[in-house]
Amino acid sequence: MTEIKLKKGEPVERALRRLKKKMDREGTIKDVRNRRAFEKPSARKRRKMKASKFQAMLAARYADY
Numbered sequence: 001m002t003e004i005k006l007k008k009g010e011p012v013e014r015a016l017r018r019l020k021k022k023m024d025r026e027g028t029i030k031d032v033r034n035r036r037a038f039e040k041p042s043a044r045k046r047r048k049m050k051a052s053k054f055q056a057m058l059a060a061r062y063a064d065y
Contacts, residue, residue, distance in 0.1 A: 002028060 004019050006012075023029050039047075 002026060 002019065002023050004015060004022060006015050
């Protein structure tokens with residue numbers, strides 16, 4: 001479970017922002033959104049293949065620099 005310590009005199013809004021950043025870096029929010037609804041294994045495989053193709057295209061595009 002992700003937790004942060006509220007610093008002395010720190011506004012709650014700033015602490016919430018730190019918590020959101022920490023959860024985003026850990027991938028917690030993305031994981032919860034993905035698990036909200038069932039995803040068929042074939043759809044998961046298709047989504048991962050699409051993401052890997054996109055990453056490969058970006059790597060090929062910027063390999064020249």
